[in-house]
Amino acid sequence: MPSTLPDRDVVLVHTSDLHVDDGHKANAHDGTEGLRRVIATAQAVRADVLLLAGDTFDNHRVPAPILRRAAAMLEASGMPVVILPGNHDPALPNCLFRKAGITDLPHVHVLGVTHDEAVRFDPFGLEIWGHAHRDFNDMSPLRAPRPRTTPWQVAMAHGHYAAPDEWKDHAHRSWLISDQDLAATEAHYVALGHWDRAVSVGDGSVPAYYSGSPELAKTVNVVRLSPTEGVVIRREPVPGA
Structure with a gap:
C-alpha cells in the first residue's frame, strides 16, 4: 500500500435507494427527479465521486424513456460515479444499466457489470x-473484504444491518450485515444502502x-477524506427533496 496520502481532500457524495421508476410516484417514488437533485447536490459541493449504494432503479420494468433520461443525467454530470446494484436492480445479464446505456459512459462505473x-x-x-x-437471492454484502492497496479505501454494501443484541431477531432477513462484517473491511468509510433513514x-x-x-431523509452524506483531518x-x- 502506498505510504503517502494525496495532498488534498477527496470529497465523496454517498446516497442510495433513489428508486427511479416511471414517475407515477408509487410508494413516494418520483421518476428521475430524485436523481437530478442528487447530481445537482453533488455538483454543488464539488464532489470528486458520487456513490449510489443500491436500488438506483426501482424494478426491472422501468420503461426505456426513463432509462434513457437517467443515463442522460449521468452523462451530463461529467463526474465520476460508482453504482452498486441492489436487490431492486441486481446486475443480471440483461440489467437495467446495460439497457439504459449507462455501462457505455466512461465516467460511470457499475460494480458487478463494468467492474467485477x-x-x-x-x-x-x-x-x-x-x-x-x-x-x-440472499448473499453476504460484505463477504471477502479486499486488502487495502491504496491510501484511501471505501467499501459499499446494500443490505440490512443487525446489532449483536438484535441478530437473533433479524436472522430471518436477507442480506444481513454484522458488526464483524463492518470491522473486517478496515475501510476508511462504508457506504451503506437499503434503509430509507440516514444513520451510522x-x-x-x-x-x-x-x-x-x-x-425521505432529504439529505445525502458528504464524506471528506482529508490528509490532515482524517474522515469527516x-x-x-x-x-x-
Whole structure:
C-alpha cells in the first residue's frame, strides 16, 4: 500500500435507494427527479465521486424513456460515479444499466457489470469496492473484504444491518450485515444502502453509514477524506427533496 496520502481532500457524495421508476410516484417514488437533485447536490459541493449504494432503479420494468433520461443525467454530470446494484436492480445479464446505456459512459462505473468488484481512482489514491447483488437471492454484502492497496479505501454494501443484541431477531432477513462484517473491511468509510433513514451503524471501529433515501431523509452524506483531518462526514440537504 502506498505510504503517502494525496495532498488534498477527496470529497465523496454517498446516497442510495433513489428508486427511479416511471414517475407515477408509487410508494413516494418520483421518476428521475430524485436523481437530478442528487447530481445537482453533488455538483454543488464539488464532489470528486458520487456513490449510489443500491436500488438506483426501482424494478426491472422501468420503461426505456426513463432509462434513457437517467443515463442522460449521468452523462451530463461529467463526474465520476460508482453504482452498486441492489436487490431492486441486481446486475443480471440483461440489467437495467446495460439497457439504459449507462455501462457505455466512461465516467460511470457499475460494480458487478463494468467492474467485477472494485474501481480505482489513482489521482485520488482511492479504491471503492463492493459486492453487487447479481440476482434476487440472499448473499453476504460484505463477504471477502479486499486488502487495502491504496491510501484511501471505501467499501459499499446494500443490505440490512443487525446489532449483536438484535441478530437473533433479524436472522430471518436477507442480506444481513454484522458488526464483524463492518470491522473486517478496515475501510476508511462504508457506504451503506437499503434503509430509507440516514444513520451510522456498527461498533465504531470503522465509519459505517446509511445515507437513507434522499427523498425521505432529504439529505445525502458528504464524506471528506482529508490528509490532515482524517474522515469527516456530514449530511447535506438536497434542495427540493
